[in-house]
Amino acid sequence: MTASQPRERLLAAALEQAMHGGIAGMSLRELARAIGTSHRMLLYHFGSREGLLTAVAYAVEEAQRAEVAQLVAVDARRLWQHFSDPVLWPAERLFFELYGQALVGRPGTEEFLGNAIEPWVTAIAPALSREAGLDERTARLEARLAVAVTRGLLLDLLATGDRQGVTEVFERYVQYTESGYRPDANQPGQP
Template sequence: MPGQGDRLLAAVIEHVAAHGVADLSLRSIAAAVGTSHRMLNYHFGSKEGLLVAVVRAVEENQRQALAELTADRDSTPEQLARRFWKHLTDPALRAHERLFFELYGQAVQGRPGTTALLDGIVEAWVDPLAAYEHRAGLPLDVARARARLGLAVSRGLLLDLVATNDLDAVNAAMEEFLALLGRSSD
């Protein structure tokens, strides 16, 4: 059963995803989710700590979705990639993706309190993706390189989607990427 901090975080995720983080204060977030800024401070330490918790929770939800897909040992890596891409491009996730890029940009710029977001932001994805590719028969170094490339392409295309809302174009680009990967593993 989720605790109060978990319930608050879920409410904040939905609010911040819908409204972004620009010009939001801890007090306005608290009012929007029906709590006090003191409770948010108690659970998350600061506005920046709360925002890092938001992105980490969203990322963890995505990694859980990936883990569920990779549990299917009968799928090829290409089939897995297509199913996960379809999940990531679900319009219901668009606000979360905008939030990810907004906070990621702040973290790479060194905004105080957000840089903790960068801890594991790549490796937390590369490790399970590389493990999957390695189980599919690739040498580990190749699997890790392909996992990092896949992550970079996916994030780039998601940023394209957030900026342009051109799902057909990003889907076509992903299909081309998967075709290239398929040819390189032959």
């Protein structure tokens, strides 16, 4: 189940490699050389280049889901602390790489899109509903916003490397959510 099967072993190695230098732009031979096998083996075990890409995308997705499952009911600051940890940056770069490729229709990455939002929202919303007493609809809205904020700030973080600065921004967002908002505050022109 772990790395005993050669396919699993190769997949793990490919994943590892994908996190250092990307994967969408690599040829089978490049990748094979990098992980110490032959392009013949990659084709044997994954059928085609696209099959390999698909398998990697799927694995990344699965890792994400595992992450989510583990993080339910954790508070926002700890969650950000977790995601902004530099050891996760390679994985997050890979995520954005695959995401970008999926958006332009690169085969083998398309199904990646379907699981980019909904599973996260579904995983986070119940905790919000429970701990903040929100009705389900509102909890899902709030969760969707949280996912977007986290992704947007991760993009910032990966581009700038400025963990402290971005963390400050995240803190500001958290304080918004903690203070709740007053729908009666009406406007028109900003307060």
